Amino acid sequence: MKKILICGEGEHDMGKKEYCPRQNDYEIYEGWIQKFIRQIKPNLNIRFEIRRRKELTSFTRGKNRLTLKGHREKAFYAMMIAKREGYDAVVFMVDADTKDLKQWQEKCQEILEGFAAVKTTRLGIACVPKSASESWLLSDSKAWATLGLSDLKALPTEPEMIWGKRNDPNANHPHQYFKRICQKTDIPNNKYTRWEVAELSDVNVIEEKCPNSFVAFHQTLDKI
Numbered sequence: 001m002k003k004i005l006i007c008g009e010g011e012h013d014m015g016k017k018e019y020c021p022r023q024n025d026y027e028i029y030e031g032w033i034q035k036f037i038r039q040i041k042p043n044l045n046i047r048f049e050i051r052r053r054k055e056l057t058s059f060t061r062g063k064n065r066l067t068l069k070g071h072r073e074k075a076f077y078a079m080m081i082a083k084r085e086g087y088d089a090v091v092f093m094v095d096a097d098t099k100d101l102k103q104w105q106e107k108c109q110e111i112l113e114g115f116a117a118v119k120t121t122r123l124g125i126a127c128v129p130k131s132a133s134e135s136w137l138l139s140d141s142k143a144w145a146t147l148g149l150s151d152l153k154a155l156p157t158e159p160e161m162i163w164g165k166r167n168d169p170n171a172n173h174p175h176q177y178f179k180r181i182c183q184k185t186d187i188p189n190n191k192y193t194r195w196e197v198a199e200l201s202d203v204n205v206i207e208e209k210c211p212n213s214f215v216a217f218h219q220t221l222d223k224i
Helices: 032-040 071-085 101-116 133-137 141-147 174-185 191-200 203-209 213-221
Strands: 002-008 015-020 025-030 046-052 089-093 123-127
Touching: 002 032, 002 071, 015 046, 025 032, 032 046, 032 089, 032 133, 032 191, 032 203, 032 213, 071 089, 071 101, 071 123, 089 101, 101 123, 123 213, 133 174, 133 191, 133 213, 141 174, 141 191, 203 213
Parallel strands: 002 046, 002 089, 089 123
Antiparallel strands: 015 025
């Protein structure tokens, strides 16, 4: 059994635990991160735990507090939790929020430097979709055909390179692009659709369409 801590933005990427009074237990709904990991490591028995990035707080106070900037700080806290609570690996997810290769690399490096500030042998995995997570989810045309999309040419040929104004419905920002594809497919633009797309998508196809960010994610996962 491998224990993996996932630190992400929210339910759309990490899923959720929901208490069920009738069963007096928690229902586990896995996000697209877990679904992709299970595809990549199908023979590995994994237990996932999730933490929102915004909930990661300082372990040190006052003069002893480390001066880590950007995503380094949160990645450091995530790895400290993994060390303290006995996880085998940490997956730290954040969108690149850019199609620029250099900026994507810099964001990945920030996360890795945060991990490295903790003295431990636990594996730190930077999960940084370029341009955003919707790029990965727009990669597999067969997945979308299964969901009912008839115009498969509407999907991007280079998902990592789509970009535009975040709040412009006609722009090619991944959030807006994903929303329009959902509209064409007549399905809701929500977390449940993202989970279903991830379940249906083939990680090998995503690797072909997203040769920078998804390949890097896959290669690091292979070290578990």
